[in-house]
Amino acid sequence: MLTCQSDSFSLDPAVHYLNCAYMSPLPLRVEEAGIRAIRAKRNPALIQQSDFFSGPQSVKRLFAQLIGAENASSISLLPSVSYGIATAAKNVPVRKGQNIVLLHEQFPSNVYTWQRVASDARVAIRTVKLPSSGTNRSRAWTDAILEQIDSDTAVVAMPIVHWTDGTLFDVAAIGRKAHKFGAALILDGTQSVGALPFDVQEVRPDALIVGGYKWLMGPYSCGLAYWGDRFANGVPLEENWINRLGSENFAGLVDYQAGYELGATRFDVGEKSNFALLPMLNEALCMLLEWGPQNIQNYLSNLLQPWEDSSRNLGFQLGPSSSRGSHLFGLHLPPNLDVERVKNALISKSVSVSVRGKAIRVAPHVYNTSEDMQALVDALEVSLTY
Numbered sequence: 001m002l003t004c005q006s007d008s009f010s011l012d013p014a015v016h017y018l019n020c021a022y023m024s025p026l027p028l029r030v031e032e033a034g035i036r037a038i039r040a041k042r043n044p045a046l047i048q049q050s051d052f053f054s055g056p057q058s059v060k061r062l063f064a065q066l067i068g069a070e071n072a073s074s075i076s077l078l079p080s081v082s083y084g085i086a087t088a089a090k091n092v093p094v095r096k097g098q099n100i101v102l103l104h105e106q107f108p109s110n111v112y113t114w115q116r117v118a119s120d121a122r123v124a125i126r127t128v129k130l131p132s133s134g135t136n137r138s139r140a141w142t143d144a145i146l147e148q149i150d151s152d153t154a155v156v157a158m159p160i161v162h163w164t165d166g167t168l169f170d171v172a173a174i175g176r177k178a179h180k181f182g183a184a185l186i187l188d189g190t191q192s193v194g195a196l197p198f199d200v201q202e203v204r205p206d207a208l209i210v211g212g213y214k215w216l217m218g219p220y221s222c223g224l225a226y227w228g229d230r231f232a233n234g235v236p237l238e239e240n241w242i243n244r245l246g247s248e249n250f251a252g253l254v255d256y257q258a259g260y261e262l263g264a265t266r267f268d269v270g271e272k273s274n275f276a277l278l279p280m281l282n283e284a285l286c287m288l289l290e291w292g293p294q295n296i297q298n299y300l301s302n303l304l305q306p307w308e309d310s311s312r313n314l315g316f317q318l319g320p321s322s323s324r325g326s327h328l329f330g331l332h333l334p335p336n337l338d339v340e341r342v343k344n345a346l347i348s349k350s351v352s353v354s355v356r357g358k359a360i361r362v363a364p365h366v367y368n369t370s371e372d373m374q375a376l377v378d379a380l381e382v383s384l385t386y
């Protein structure tokens, strides 16, 4: 059983940080890996040519293990989620008259590219809203998505959990329906992979794009993607020397090569060897594999259990645990409670969460304790008495 890991971080004890969906705090061992990595460039003579390849390969292997991918050759390195989505969009054929399925209020990095595709190819975007009826948000929204997928669907591009309130989608069922019609399933796993178990063998997405600075606990500007067979002969966004065949032979680089290195390497971002940041992501992935996403969920669900009723008793609505993970969820305000009041109360109790529309997004992790949850309940209580 995973116990509280607050000693692995250097969070300010005066702040109740319940906001990993915004950005994870840097674990101490990841910080140390970063300092070592920055210092390494003091003496570039010690940076070997093989280091250009071994760093990326190690990170890919660890990520493949985290998501159950068979091997590292299906993984690529990204600077951002939008880069991964743009790569996917460049390689999914979309014909006039087809449609692209997205979700209402999906994160913009997984929307703007599809809007561009839709206007260039003159296809429709079907934006699926949460239906107003149905008590189980997760089931109702998944069913509404399934209804929108048909023989004209080219792409379903969506998250695993909604970034605003953590609503969990049955992406395996959505994938089955999409594949039945030949459509591609492109998943954004940024708000769950690392903290919530995910298995590519089970879900079979065509692509899974994950930003690295939230639940993967790495630095900013380093993300990862998994690519299924559909992308085996894809064209990358940029043509970088290091992704071409034989790039290990630096002396022969001007013998230009037409072919790419194995598998998804073709999609790697330029300067993928990122000597300062990749060792940090590598360390973060090692740490997450030691902890295990299911153990993280178990820790968090134990942390939340006593607290859920207290917040419901105060009139704040929280979905059932079956429709969300324990790492990210929305607390919906009681009717007539002004969101500004809640914001002020949270500040007065030094609670860091995000306010998204009329809901508070709470995103705890293994550094959080029952004192943090108590501070949140205290803040909710104060907001009712202003």
Ligand SMILES: Cc1ncc(COP(=O)(O)O)c(C=O)c1O
Pocket: 021, 079, 080, 081, 082, 083, 107, 109, 159, 163, 188, 190, 191, 211
């Ligand atoms: C669901 C989701 N996807 C992606 C991102 C980040 O996108 P990008 O890496 O393009 O900045 C965020 C940031 O909050 C997010 O919540």
